[in-house]
Amino acid sequence: MIDAQSVSKSYGSVQALNNLQFQIDAGSCFGLVGPNGAGKSTFIKILVGILQKFDGDIQVFNKSVKQRRLAVKNFIGYVPQDICLEEFLTAKGNLIYFGKLYGLSGEHLRKRIHTVLDQIGLTDKANQKVTEFSGGMKRSLNIGCAILHQPSLVVLDEPTVGIDPQSRHAIFNLIQQLKEKGSTVIYSSHYMEEVEQICNSVGFIDKGKLVEHGSMQHVLNKHRNASIFISADGISKEELSVYGETIEQKNGFTVNCDDPLLTMGKMVEQFWQNGINPERLELSHTRLEDIFFYLTGTQLRDNG
Numbered sequence: 001m002i003d004a005q006s007v008s009k010s011y012g013s014v015q016a017l018n019n020l021q022f023q024i025d026a027g028s029c030f031g032l033v034g035p036n037g038a039g040k041s042t043f044i045k046i047l048v049g050i051l052q053k054f055d056g057d058i059q060v061f062n063k064s065v066k067q068r069r070l071a072v073k074n075f076i077g078y079v080p081q082d083i084c085l086e087e088f089l090t091a092k093g094n095l096i097y098f099g100k101l102y103g104l105s106g107e108h109l110r111k112r113i114h115t116v117l118d119q120i121g122l123t124d125k126a127n128q129k130v131t132e133f134s135g136g137m138k139r140s141l142n143i144g145c146a147i148l149h150q151p152s153l154v155v156l157d158e159p160t161v162g163i164d165p166q167s168r169h170a171i172f173n174l175i176q177q178l179k180e181k182g183s184t185v186i187y188s189s190h191y192m193e194e195v196e197q198i199c200n201s202v203g204f205i206d207k208g209k210l211v212e213h214g215s216m217q218h219v220l221n222k223h224r225n226a227s228i229f230i231s232a233d234g235i236s237k238e239e240l241s242v243y244g245e246t247i248e249q250k251n252g253f254t255v256n257c258d259d260p261l262l263t264m265g266k267m268v269e270q271f272w273q274n275g276i277n278p279e280r281l282e283l284s285h286t287r288l289e290d291i292f293f294y295l296t297g298t299q300l301r302d303n304g
């Protein structure tokens with residue numbers, strides 16, 4: 001288990017983390033989400049032992065990052081936000097380099113490189129220089145370097161920023177494999193739909209504070225807000241308000257209600273009786289992004 005115990009960190013007058021307290025179960029895939037500047041990278045850098053001056057502590061599989069930093073580092077595979085590779089080496093050259101840094105050698109290293117190249121889909125590019133790689137290929141190789149030593153905890157900081165959909169898909173497959181093998185994964189991102197897709201637990205961080213966390217199902221259920229979206233000529237907000245709180249949108253209305261299926265049935269009956277033919281009538285489910293916005297008033301998406 002990863003146990004964050006009252007973790008706080010300031011850079012001069014900027015308080016990057018304010019008393020973070022939460023646990024991540026071993027074997028789970030935890031999404032650490034928040035907008036740019038929320039404090040995600042700071043937390044990760046503390047966890048992986050890069051930042052050593054902070055308040056509180058983190059226990060990683062019962063070892064304190066403060067007291068057992070080097071021991072903790074050995075069972076973490078860290079994929080930093082900025083790609084970290086030796087550009088003028090080949091893919092294989094990078095894997096050898098990073099493997100040796102992790103203390104691997106000889107036949108074991110050779111076998112691990114073979115396996116990892118296959119896992120990251122770069123076997124046929126093994127002898128190509130990284131300078132010739134696309135952003136997505138570099139990202140995959142960076143992940144490959146971090147998992148060579150078979151870490152129990154894999155930490156990925158915004159691994160899909162600026163890459164093509166194909167590489168994103170390859171990275172998701174890789175994370176799926178890690179999950180199946182029982183690794184614990186921490187996945188930091190401001191892409192909510194990715195986190196919803198691959199993580200089974202989540203923590204929301206905003207302005208250095210943890211505003212919600214728990215299993216994905218718990219968080220989604222706790223803040224579930226069922227609604228119906230409707231777009232139809234000749235229907236007014238007043239008419240829809242009998243079904244629940246009605247909010248006017250750009251192209252129609254959202255009706256919040258407790259039992260959306262039953263309500264939708266009643267709406268269809270009324271429309272049929274009144275000769276109304278809706279262009280769109282859809283059930284909407286609550287997304288992580290909506291919950292984050294509801295809790296913080298902060299949008300997660302890039303503005304640019």
Ligand SMILES: Nc1ncnc2c1ncn2[C@@H]1O[C@H](COP(=O)(O)OP(=O)(O)OP(=O)(O)O)[C@@H](O)[C@H]1O
Pocket residue numbers: 011014015016034035036037038039040041042043081158
């Ligand atoms: N070395 C530093 N010196 C001063 N301030 C810093 C430093 N690193 C981060 N900060 C500040 O700490 C806060 C948290 O930054 P952090 O990088 O942890 O956020 P983040 O959620 O990872 O955002 P991003 O996704 O943009 O990296 C921000 O206000 C940032 O400007």
